[in-house]
Amino acid sequence: MIDNENNLDIARFEVNQSGRILSGNKRFCRMFGFSESEVVWHYIxxxxxxxxxxxxxxSCDNLSQTKFIFRMRNRKGRSFKCCLSREVVQDENGRVTFRNTVSRLGEPVLAKEVPHVEESRSVVFINKCAHCGEQVRVNSLAETRMRVLCDACAAKAYPEAFNLAAAQV
Incomplete structure (x- = not known):
C-alpha cells in the first residue's frame, strides 16, 4: 500500500488489476471528490x-511505458486531462497492483521533480508622458495609472521644483 501522508503536492493512488481502488492520498481524494473513508469502495x-x-x-504489456495521458473526470462529472505515471508491482502470490501518481496537465511542474534555477528577471514599467506622449519609465505598476511627465515637460511646467530636485542630486 502507498503511504497516505498528507502530501498536497502529488495525487497518489493504488489499484488492483480489476480497477478497484485500494488506497489514495488526500490530494487524490480532493482531486476526484472522494472522502478518504469511501475511496476503497470505488473503481478507478x-x-x-x-x-x-x-x-x-x-493491458499495456510494455512495462517501460510509465506515463499515460488520459481524460479523467471527478464525481461531479467535470473532466480534465491528466498524466498518469504508473509503477507495476507484483507480490509473491502473483497479484498485480498499479501504484500511480496523477497530475493535471496545465498544472505547474512540482519543485521536487525539477531543480530550481535562479533567474534574474527585472520588470520595467513604462507610461506615456501626459504632455508630449513620450515613453517614461516609472517605478511601479501603480504609477502607470497616474499622470506622469517626462523630464523635459517637467522642467518646462515646474522649473522651480525640477531645478531644485536636480540641484540636490
Missing part, C-alpha cells in the same frame, strides 16, 4: 472519461 474505471482508456492502461 468510474474516473475515466472514456471507458476504453482503462483497458489501454491496464
Amino acid at each position: 474505471t468510474d474516473c475515466y472519461r472514456y471507458h476504453g482508456d482503462w483497458e489501454t492502461f491496464s
Whole structure:
C-alpha cells in the first residue's frame, strides 16, 4: 500500500488489476471528490472519461511505458486531462497492483521533480508622458495609472521644483 501522508503536492493512488481502488492520498481524494473513508469502495474505471482508456492502461504489456495521458473526470462529472505515471508491482502470490501518481496537465511542474534555477528577471514599467506622449519609465505598476511627465515637460511646467530636485542630486 502507498503511504497516505498528507502530501498536497502529488495525487497518489493504488489499484488492483480489476480497477478497484485500494488506497489514495488526500490530494487524490480532493482531486476526484472522494472522502478518504469511501475511496476503497470505488473503481478507478468510474474516473475515466472514456471507458476504453482503462483497458489501454491496464493491458499495456510494455512495462517501460510509465506515463499515460488520459481524460479523467471527478464525481461531479467535470473532466480534465491528466498524466498518469504508473509503477507495476507484483507480490509473491502473483497479484498485480498499479501504484500511480496523477497530475493535471496545465498544472505547474512540482519543485521536487525539477531543480530550481535562479533567474534574474527585472520588470520595467513604462507610461506615456501626459504632455508630449513620450515613453517614461516609472517605478511601479501603480504609477502607470497616474499622470506622469517626462523630464523635459517637467522642467518646462515646474522649473522651480525640477531645478531644485536636480540641484540636490
